[in-house]
Amino acid sequence: MRYVVTGAAGFIGSHLCARLLADGHEVVGIDNLITGQQLNLDVLRARSSFQFVEQDICSPPAALVPVDGPVDVVFNFACPASPIDFEPKALDILNVCSAGVLNTLSLAREKGAVFVQASTSECYGDPEEHPQRETYWGHVNPIGPRSPYDEGKRFAEALVMAHHRSLGIQTRIGRIFNTYGPRMRLGDGRVLPNFIQQALEDTPLTVFGDGSQTRSFCYVDDLVDGFVRLSRCDEVTPINIGNDVEITIGQLAQEIIELTGSASRIEYRPLPQDDPKLRRPDITKARAVLDWEPKTDRTTGLKSTIEYFRTVLTTRHQCRPA
């Protein structure tokens, strides 16, 4: 089959491309490299069945490089996704969640392809229902610092559903919960790249708030497998894809210190505004519809992520001028 993946140089997008290529498919990857990394493309470019197009999917349709040939599935993974990007890249995020999604939906329509939207647990905001089921409408501050991403992704879901209902496009929506693994960006600001880098460099682990807020971390290979299954099912309404094992951020810091054997201590910093207090997916629907559940336990996933960052940091230190 032939796939288009937007956000191909991003953390999850690059893993998705790698999985599709390994399964024997052709992939056209698109990225404007605003947060994606060339490094992530290196592993893909070696494959003759991978083609990369550097472009912004928000460009006016007439300015977009056309995708030639047939396409079976369009995966839309393009969007800055780290909370540290929500304010400085607010307009880019709102643009990619509106014009970018619209252009990508048009591509799927033109090709008669299935369209798969990478949505997010941020649609639930700071949830008042726990764990979060797909039927929950969320608790989002529409004008807060997270709103470009939260509301952008909610608008994107509305766009996708409207295209399905009005134009009959075959659409799928996966709501991604916190995901981790190799190829996350160093200095990305998210909790795991931060904690792992801090632990490996023996500097204090920066826990925001008192560390009692929770998240549920899914290893990237599991998440990608969920999305591949999503593209092959016929469920149009959103499905949560995440790991339902929950941990406090304080406990996570302790685990990273233990797994790295670090001498780091913990340092408490102010909790960012509107930081969700609890987050855990209810994955009953994914189990039933996709016959999917995460397989990688946290210790295994964290060890491989730590090894990745260890290599990246070692290379970076070796490359520094003396």
Ligand code: UDP
């Ligand atoms: N966090 C933290 N220290 C950091 C980075 C993040 O304590 O150095 C916290 C953050 O406040 C949030 C959780 O870890 O409660 C997960 O943050 P992340 O940015 O990874 O993703 P989010 O789930 O907020 O989208």
